[in-house]
Amino acid sequence: MHHRPTTLTRGRQTIILLSVRITRTPDFEEESVRYSLRFCCEDCGHFDAAQSSCRHFWPTDVHRKDHHETRAVPLIDFCKEFELC
Ligand code: SF4
Numbered sequence: 347m348h349h350r351p352t353t354l355t356r357g358r359q360t361i362i363l364l365s366v367r368i369t370r371t372p373d374f375e376e377e378s379v380r381y382s383l384r385f386c387c388e389d390c391g392h393f394d395a396a397q398s399s400c401r402h403f404w405p406t407d408v409h410r411k412d413h414h415e416t417r418a419v420p421l422i423d424f425c426k427e428f429e430l431c
Contacts (some may be wrong), residue, residue, distance in 0.1 A: 354404065366424040374422065383422055386388040391431035402427060 354361045356372040368374065377383065387393040387409045392401045400406050407413060 356366070356403070366426065368399060368422050370420055370422050384430055385409075385422070386414060387425070389430060390425070390427075391429040392427060393431075 370405075387400065387406045388411045389393070390409075393399075393406075394401050404425065404427065408419075409425045409428075413419060414422070
């Protein structure tokens, strides 16, 4: 598991957030299907589908379903604020 710093700037404040990143492996893929894992913004209670954005103003690019489903991304970035809805 790797930690990658993410920053969010609001006015003159910059917030540094450590996201959780794992390597996408065949085991992850198999377990994701077997346990119906939910980890994308579209399954999160903080996601505003009408605005297609996070209600907490986090960048969503690497957490969106299409990012994982349409690209062969080698890493999975889990959002630390994900709330299953
Ligand atoms: S809290 Fe995280 S997972 Fe939930 S909508 Fe915002 S960026 Fe996406």
